[in-house]
Amino acid sequence: xxxxxxxxxxxxxxxxxxxxxxxxxxxxxxxxxxxxxxxxxxxxxxxxxxxxxxxxxxxxxxxxxxxxxxxxxxxxxxxxx
Numbered sequence: 001x002x003x004x005x006x007x008x009x010x011x012x013x014x015x016x017x018x019x020x021x022x023x024x025x026x027x028x029x030x031x032x033x034x035x036x037x038x039x040x041x042x043x044x045x046x047x048x049x050x051x052x053x054x055x056x057x058x059x060x061x062x063x064x065x066x067x068x069x070x071x072x073x074x075x076x077x078x079x080x081x
Contacts, residue, residue, distance in 0.1 A: 001026045002064035006057030020064045026068075035072070042070040 005022045025038055030038050043050045053063035073079035
């Protein structure tokens with residue numbers, strides 16, 4: 001999910017809407033993996049870290065992978081999984 005999220009944001013031709021659409025794609029991937037809808041509050045509450053992870057994504061996916069691990073953890077915790 002982290003790789004797709006970054007790559008989509010980097011290739012999306014418009015500044016507005018790319019984050020929303022990339023979150024929709026992440027939710028589709030989560031649902032395909034039998035996970036609940038994702039809780040993106042980690043990204044919303046840590047925007048500086050999120051934007052830094054996008055910039056790092058030019059050559060390093062690890063920061064965004066860490067964010068998605070937090071997203072998945074929060075999602076599963078909230079869903080009681």
